[in-house]
Amino acid sequence: MILPPALRPGDVVRVIAPSSSFDPEPFERGLTVLSARLGLRPRMRADVAARWRYLAGDDARRADEWREAVADPEARAIICARGGYGAMRLLPAIDPAPLLAHPKLLVGFSDVTALHALLNRAGLATVHGPGVTQLARLPEEALVHLEALLRRSAPPAGGAPPAPGAGLAGCASVRPGRASGPLLGGSLTLLSHLAGTPYAPRLEGAILFLEDVAEKPYRLDRYLTHLALAGAFRGVAGIAVGQLTGCDDQNAHGADVVREAILALGVPAIEGLSAGHEDANFALPLGARATLIAPAPGEGGAPRLEFDGWTGGEGGVA
Known part of the structure; x- marks a missing residue:
C-alpha cells in the first residue's frame, strides 16, 4: 500500500466537489480553517459550486475536476467539499494510475467512500475524514487529531488511549x-x-x-x-x-x-x-x-x- 507524503504548512490542496452540491457559508468557513488553522493553500475550479439536480454539476464537470486535481503538480492533497451522493457515478471515469505514480492524500467521508474504495483497492492509502463544509464544526480535539494525521507527525502507536493522529x-x-x-x-x-x-x-x-x-x-x-x-x-x-x-x-x-x-x-x-x-x-x-x-x-x-x-x-x- 502506497502512503502519500505528509502535508506541510504552505502546501497547495485541491478542493473538489465529486458528490452533492453544498451550501456556501459552511464551505467558506471550512476554507478558512484550511488556510488559517491548518496553514494550507486551497485551490479549486471556478465552478466548484455548480449545481445540477442533486449533484455538484453534471458527471462531465465532476470528472474533469477530478482529473485536474490529480494532474496539478503543486497540489499535495485532494479534499472533498462534502459527501451526499454522486461519487460512485464517476468510478468508471477514474484511472488510479496517475495517483499511484504521484501520490496525493484524498480526504473525505460518507459518499466519498466510493473513491476511497477504488483507490485503496488500487494500492493507495487515503484519509477518511471531514470534508470542507464540516471543518468549522469540528471540536478542537478532532482538528488536532486531523492535523497530526495529515502531517503524519504523531508519536508511534502503542499508547492507551492513542495520541492524536496515532x-x-x-x-x-x-x-x-x-x-x-x-x-x-x-x-x-x-x-x-x-x-x-x-x-x-x-x-x-x-x-x-x-x-x-x-x-x-x-x-x-x-x-x-x-x-x-x-x-x-x-x-x-x-x-x-x-x-x-x-x-x-x-x-x-x-x-x-x-x-x-x-x-x-x-x-x-x-x-x-x-x-x-x-x-x-x-x-x-x-x-x-x-x-x-x-x-x-x-x-x-x-x-x-x-x-x-x-x-x-x-x-x-x-
Whole structure:
C-alpha cells in the first residue's frame, strides 16, 4: 500500500466537489480553517459550486475536476467539499494510475467512500475524514487529531488511549481479541451498494470500519445481510464501528442491529469510535495498516485502533 507524503504548512490542496452540491457559508468557513488553522493553500475550479439536480454539476464537470486535481503538480492533497451522493457515478471515469505514480492524500467521508474504495483497492492509502463544509464544526480535539494525521507527525502507536493522529479509542469491545491488517471501509450504505462491482474493497485480512447516518435499523440489516450474502465478510480480520447517527426508530436501535451482525462473524470487534457523521468526526487512514485491540472484561486499556506505520511523513510503502 502506497502512503502519500505528509502535508506541510504552505502546501497547495485541491478542493473538489465529486458528490452533492453544498451550501456556501459552511464551505467558506471550512476554507478558512484550511488556510488559517491548518496553514494550507486551497485551490479549486471556478465552478466548484455548480449545481445540477442533486449533484455538484453534471458527471462531465465532476470528472474533469477530478482529473485536474490529480494532474496539478503543486497540489499535495485532494479534499472533498462534502459527501451526499454522486461519487460512485464517476468510478468508471477514474484511472488510479496517475495517483499511484504521484501520490496525493484524498480526504473525505460518507459518499466519498466510493473513491476511497477504488483507490485503496488500487494500492493507495487515503484519509477518511471531514470534508470542507464540516471543518468549522469540528471540536478542537478532532482538528488536532486531523492535523497530526495529515502531517503524519504523531508519536508511534502503542499508547492507551492513542495520541492524536496515532490511533482512535472506542467505547466498548463487541468481541474481545486483537487483529492487524489494512484498515478499509467507510459508509455501510456505500459498501453495500459497491458489493458485486469491480470497486468493492477486498476485505480478507482487513480491519473493516463501518459508520452511517439516517438509515433505519431495517436498512442497516439489509446492507449487512447483502454484504454477508455477497461473501464480502469472508476472511475479515476485525470490525471497528464508528458513529451510527440517526439510525434508531421506535422498534430498534441501529447499534443493536450492527452489533448482532458483527457477533455472528466471530472476529475481534469494537464500537463507539468517534468517526462518521457527527461534528466530532475523527480521521482514519484507510488502506494503511492498523491494529484493533478489543480488551476482554478485566483487561486494561481502552478498546482502540492503532495506526501502525502511519507516522514518518515522506510517503512510501506499508
